[in-house]
Amino acid sequence: MPDSTPFPSQLELSQPEKTFLDSNELILNMGPQHPATHGVLRVILKLDGEKVLGTECVIGYLHRGVEKIGENRTYAMFNPYVDRMDYVAAVSNGLGYCEAVEKLLQVEAPRRANYIRVILTELNRLASHMLWLGTHALDIGAMTPLFYTFRDREEILKIFEKYCGARLTTHAFRIGGCLYETYDGFERDVKKFIDFVPPKIDEYEELLTSNRIWVERTKNVGKISADDCKALGVTGPVLRASGVKWDIRKALPYAAYPEFAFEIPVGANGDTYDRYLVRMQEMRQSLAIIRQAVEGIPEGPIMAKVPKVMKPPAGEVYHSIEAPKGELGYFIVSDGSTQPYRVRVRPPSFVNLQALDLMVRGQLVADVIAVVGTLDIVLGEVDR
Amino acid sequence: MLDALTSYLSSDTTPGQAGNVLWALIYILIVFGGVSVAVMAMNWLERKALAHFQIRLGPMRVGPHGLLQPIADAIKLLTKEDIIPERADRLVFWIAPLIILCASFAVYVVIPFGPTHAITDLNIGILFMLGVSSLSVLGVVMAGWASNSHYPLIGSLRSSAQMISYEVAMGMAVVSAILMTSLNRSGTGTLSMIGIVEAQQQQQIWYLFKFFPLGFLAFVVFAIAMVAETNRAPFDLPEAESELTAGFHTEYSGLRWSLFMLGEYAAMIAVSSIAVTLWLGGWLRPFPNALTGATWDLVFSLVPGFSFLALAAVAWIGVIRMPKDPYFRVQTLGLAAFGLLLGLIGLVLFAPPVRERIQDIFWFTAKVAFFMYMYIWYRATFPRYRFDQLMRVGWKVLLPISLGVLIGTAVVGVVF
Amino acid sequence: MTPVATPFFFYFLSALTLGSAFLVITCKNAVHSALALILGLLGQAGLYLMLYAPFVAGVQIMLYAGGIMVLFLFVIMLVNLDRALKEEQFSRQWLAGCLAAIILGALFVGVLMRGKALFPASSEQIAEASNTQQIGELLYGPYMFAFEIASLLLLVAIIGAVVMAKKRI
Numbered sequence: 001m002p003d004s005t006p007f008p009s010q011l012e013l014s015q016p017e018k019t020f021l022d023s024n025e026l027i028l029n030m031g032p033q034h035p036a037t038h039g040v041l042r043v044i045l046k047l048d049g050e051k052v053l054g055t056e057c058v059i060g061y062l063h064r065g066v067e068k069i070g071e072n073r074t075y076a077m078f079n080p081y082v083d084r085m086d087y088v089a090a091v092s093n094g095l096g097y098c099e100a101v102e103k104l105l106q107v108e109a110p111r112r113a114n115y116i117r118v119i120l121t122e123l124n125r126l127a128s129h130m131l132w133l134g135t136h137a138l139d140i141g142a143m144t145p146l147f148y149t150f151r152d153r154e155e156i157l158k159i160f161e162k163y164c165g166a167r168l169t170t171h172a173f174r175i176g177g178c179l180y181e182t183y184d185g186f187e188r189d190v191k192k193f194i195d196f197v198p199p200k201i202d203e204y205e206e207l208l209t210s211n212r213i214w215v216e217r218t219k220n221v222g223k224i225s226a227d228d229c230k231a232l233g234v235t236g237p238v239l240r241a242s243g244v245k246w247d248i249r250k251a252l253p254y255a256a257y258p259e260f261a262f263e264i265p266v267g268a269n270g271d272t273y274d275r276y277l278v279r280m281q282e283m284r285q286s287l288a289i290i291r292q293a294v295e296g297i298p299e300g301p302i303m304a305k306v307p308k309v310m311k312p313p314a315g316e317v318y319h320s321i322e323a324p325k326g327e328l329g330y331f332i333v334s335d336g337s338t339q340p341y342r343v344r345v346r347p348p349s350f351v352n353l354q355a356l357d358l359m360v361r362g363q364l365v366a367d368v369i370a371v372v373g374t375l376d377i378v379l380g381e382v383d384r
Numbered sequence: 385m386l387d388a389l390t391s392y393l394s395s396d397t398t399p400g401q402a403g404n405v406l407w408a409l410i411y412i413l414i415v416f417g418g419v420s421v422a423v424m425a426m427n428w429l430e431r432k433a434l435a436h437f438q439i440r441l442g443p444m445r446v447g448p449h450g451l452l453q454p455i456a457d458a459i460k461l462l463t464k465e466d467i468i469p470e471r472a473d474r475l476v477f478w479i480a481p482l483i484i485l486c487a488s489f490a491v492y493v494v495i496p497f498g499p500t501h502a503i504t505d506l507n508i509g510i511l512f513m514l515g516v517s518s519l520s521v522l523g524v525v526m527a528g529w530a531s532n533s534h535y536p537l538i539g540s541l542r543s544s545a546q547m548i549s550y551e552v553a554m555g556m557a558v559v560s561a562i563l564m565t566s567l568n569r570s571g572t573g574t575l576s577m578i579g580i581v582e583a584q585q586q587q588q589i590w591y592l593f594k595f596f597p598l599g600f601l602a603f604v605v606f607a608i609a610m611v612a613e614t615n616r617a618p619f620d621l622p623e624a625e626s627e628l629t630a631g632f633h634t635e636y637s638g639l640r641w642s643l644f645m646l647g648e649y650a651a652m653i654a655v656s657s658i659a660v661t662l663w664l665g666g667w668l669r670p671f672p673n674a675l676t677g678a679t680w681d682l683v684f685s686l687v688p689g690f691s692f693l694a695l696a697a698v699a700w701i702g703v704i705r706m707p708k709d710p711y712f713r714v715q716t717l718g719l720a721a722f723g724l725l726l727g728l729i730g731l732v733l734f735a736p737p738v739r740e741r742i743q744d745i746f747w748f749t750a751k752v753a754f755f756m757y758m759y760i761w762y763r764a765t766f767p768r769y770r771f772d773q774l775m776r777v778g779w780k781v782l783l784p785i786s787l788g789v790l791i792g793t794a795v796v797g798v799v800f
Numbered sequence: 801m802t803p804v805a806t807p808f809f810f811y812f813l814s815a816l817t818l819g820s821a822f823l824v825i826t827c828k829n830a831v832h833s834a835l836a837l838i839l840g841l842l843g844q845a846g847l848y849l850m851l852y853a854p855f856v857a858g859v860q861i862m863l864y865a866g867g868i869m870v871l872f873l874f875v876i877m878l879v880n881l882d883r884a885l886k887e888e889q890f891s892r893q894w895l896a897g898c899l900a901a902i903i904l905g906a907l908f909v910g911v912l913m914r915g916k917a918l919f920p921a922s923s924e925q926i927a928e929a930s931n932t933q934q935i936g937e938l939l940y941g942p943y944m945f946a947f948e949i950a951s952l953l954l955l956v957a958i959i960g961a962v963v964m965a966k967k968r969i
Contacts, residue, residue: 050772141618141768147438213618213767366621366770476831508854508932515862522838522866525873529831537877544870575932 025053030368032061038135039379043356043368050364055357059350062383070343075101075310076175078343083169085345086381089128090169091120091160092323098173099254100319100330102304104312105175112300113177114256119190119293120163120172121255122286126197127156128324128376129279129286133204136276136373140217145204152200155193162189176306182297190294194287201283209277218272222359222371225270232358233351236326238375241278242270248322255321260292272374279376311338325349325376345384349377398578400493400504411503415492423649424454430760437764448719449702464638469532472635477530481636481643484523488650490516495657496578498667498744509577510558513658514551517613520651521547524632527644531635540632542771543615543622549778550612550619556786557606560793561662564591564599567797581666588673590665595796598789603663605786607758610655612778614648616759618766619774656755657748664751667744685739688746692730699723810850817843830876834869841865855932 030043040061046054066085070078082097083090095117102109109117130153134146157167162183164172172178208214224234226242239246247264249257265281267274314336320329326348335341352375359371399407428443432450435442443450468477494509496502506512521544528540565583566573574580584590591599612619623631633644660666669684700723706716733742769777820840827833841864848857939947 137767141620142766143434144438144764147440151439207765208767211767213769216773217767217770364770364772473829473831476835479835506854508858511855511858511862511932515858515866518862518866521870522873525870525877526831526835529873529877541874541877544874548867548870572930572933 028365032058038372038377039382041372041377041379041382043372045365045368047365052360052363052365052368055360055368057353057356059353059379059382062379064384066384067343067345070340072339074338075312075340078340079174080169080171082345083171084380085347085384086323086325086328086349086378087168088131088378089124089324091124091172092128092321092328094171094173095121095255096319096321096323096328096330098175099321100317100332101175101310101312103317103319104315104332104334105306105310107176107304107306109177109255109304110301111256111298113173113302113304115293115297116178116182116302117173118256118260119290119297120160120170122290122293123156123159123190123193125286125324126283127153129283130156132279132324132373132376133276136370136376137208139369139373140214142208142211142214145207148200148203148207152197155196159186159189159193162186174303175310177301177303179303181302187294187297190290194291194294197287198284201280205280209280215273217370218276218374220269221272221363221367222374223269223271224355224359228355228358229270232355234326234355236323236348236352236376237275237278237282238326238352238355240265241267241274243268248320248327252320254319256293257289260289262289272370275374309338311336320346323348325378325381326352347381347384349375349379349381350384353377353382398500398502398505400502400506408503412493415495415503416489419489419492419650419653420646422653423646424458426649426653426756427454427457427645429756430763433757433760434764437761448706448715448722451718451722458642461638461642466639467635467637469635472532473530476526477635480523480527480530481640481647482523483526484520484647485643485650487516487519487523488647488654491654492650494577495654496581496661496666497748499578499582501667501744502578505576505578507574507576507579510562510575510580510658510662513577513654514555514558517651517654518548518551520647521551523647527636528632531632533635536632536634539622539634543632546615546619546622546771546774546778547613549775550609550782553605553778553782553786554609554613556783556790557602557609558658558662560598560602560786560790561591563790563793563797564594577661577666581661581668584665585668585672590663590668592663592665595793595800598793598796599663601785602789602793603659605782605789606659606663607755609778609782610659611759611762612774613655614652616648616652617763618769620763621768621771621774652756652759653752656752656759659755660748660751667748669743669747685743686734688742689730689733689739691750692726692733696723696727696730699726806850809846813843813846813850816840817847831873834872834876837872838865838869841869853931855935 026047026049028045028047030041030045032040032042034041042058042061044056044058045052046056064084066081069081073081079094079097082093086093098109130149134149137143137145160170160172161167163186164170164180172180224238224242226239226244228234229239229242229244235246243266245264245266248254249262250264262285265278265285267278312334314334316331316333318329318331320327322328327346328348329346331342331344331346332340333342356371356375359375360368363371399405399411428450431453432442443453446453446456468474491513493503494506494512496505524540524547525544528536528538528543531537562573562575562580564573564587565580568583568586574583587594592603593599611617615623623633633641636644665672671680699719703716703720703723706712706719732738733746817840820836820843823836824833824840827836841860845857845860845865848854848860
């Protein structure tokens, strides 16, 4: 574990001689096992009473060596591994990887495949945001939205299961397009879902958006300015809530996104409340995209002509997509053989987590949990 | 023996005031048993209602629809290993839950279920209730201290700071209600619980509606302060699991923890009784003065019986909807028996002599039950307050409002 | 209201109060002494009740046992007292202490024996039903000035405490 300053390995809480009346620095450990850290994240807090003076995140508890594995698998064999990184939103991971390899191979997925990809990815974005909303509200103390969001997320997972057989780690796409044709009733299911969900999102908003306690817990908590975001490389809803209108779907379009009309919600203050509003708006925009996509799925092949043994020419490519959590990038270096020379994943949660220290300085201990929730990190992605 | 019975039935005061030790003891046992049953019922209701708010079912296996779940919980807690931390202060560790329990149960001595249905009627009734319930803060502080561990100590200090902060606003709201009792012809008020309800009856208005909106504001301030006083959501930061300090009862396990839970629920019922007595007219039926007359009395006296019959009907609907699997036969029979029991109670409550005597107790209990349901509703709906926001609400919002209401009530009471 | 079993309650409450007072000064652990003090205060509240002063009893429980003692406990728990546990329990000047206690005890006994003659004949029982009312009328009537001065004193103490404890927030 990387370290320059020694930190206590056990739960050493305060120096024994001093008393509580002296303002001393307290080192508190939000351990890897904690109900609110969304995975195995260890946050070491330096406190002065209740105020946070500094934090240090210790990660690596979920490191599985995915990138190293990538060097020893063929391109197609590595596809299922990427689902396991951001296991909450697995479809996006697959999309990013497949498109990166397609760039290396210089093939383009057919239009129908792109439409299917967009529909599934946007459904995936909805599912990820719903899970985020439920767990974030639970951390702040509202127990009920969790159950509502999970009930609605079930519908999305049912669609995934009918399409590719898996709910969570879907492996939905292949290099060159999609393997599975849409099942009978896919459009009907998706349309039914689009009609079913907007009142539910209104329900979540009704519970939280104008609730005084929610507003007090989230307004002006975890503020980060646009310049700091850009300096740290923070992307995704965190960046957009600070006022920067940057969305890779519009800036560097991929898949079938250029064909759809949607807006990018932008916040003003960069605090937790704005991030909440931005993500709620993104859910509605995703619904708009899905509606346009499902009404106009073109006919055609779903798989491009890709050689059975994939040997992309030597070179490197960096391709990034707008995952629900931010910019998910794949940097693949090929040396001409069947296995990549290097697969480097740029996970949004890993980069966003760097902003935690800046966001909680000067705030209270109870805000640390709110901020960790609002950054929407998934440890599978942070540690890979 | 018969003399004792007739002496009780012919007395028109509470046993404590009449100096009747035997009946006072019987009342104490009845109240103690009733509160314990109420706590168990509250436990069941909380789990079921919370589950239904969260679109799930709650306990369904232990007994039909989980009705025997509190018993299973009690058995589990009783048979758990009693763990005491190594360097904990054993005496204080043992005493702390007892203090909370005794303080929470001692206030039931003055709670009036009817004009003569109280254990006693202290003439400082409300002062006694507020004073004794403030003793539970001591238990909280001692529980955190005795655990000899950092997290419980911080949690208990926070919890006790929260409780004493909201006691101030509670006291102010109570004083403004007491002020209203002195607005009668003789110009003297009373601190006794039965006297307060009788003053509402005499002044022909529930204090909730008196000098609108002053009485209502005092009630709202008290309602919020009592939720904070009992450490319930949305003011339950000191005992929330997802925060860093896990609360003063972290190191307690098994029976000792169940004493804390018992004390907490008993305190909830006690402060709800204060709210009901001071603002909602205690045992008075709705509209005691607007809708007078024998027919209206009859109509309202039929409500207890009908409510039990409604509960029995709900139980029987549950019986009809039970799956027909032979596995569920015992549960179906149990639920049917329970429904039958409820129906029988309802029928008994229709008999005229019972009807007369049960009126006061029923209306009081119904109002307190409403408050219990609201407690559960708050817990399901609201996020938690952060600790500094919690203290800010207690000192900077509730206290000024209650002071303003107090001054307003005094001015309006003198002027009008 | 007819009193019940007065001698029993009197002896019980007195024993409770005296025993707790003894425990306060002999307990090694400061938290235990504070708890004993709480017990003594509760016993004293019972004695007030027996003297037909219910308001004072109620206020004693509410303020003294429920407020001031909580404050004591806070301070005791927040200040490290390990040192106190290791100190000597009996001081060197115990002879002078005993002498002072004996003189004080003789004073008390003397007052007890000549008690009635020293105090005015105001020992008729006040009707307890209006104890609260009488206290209120006295406090807001003849003793209004003292009442307001006392509350002003408390205000000054609160402001002083807040100013001293305030950190740069």
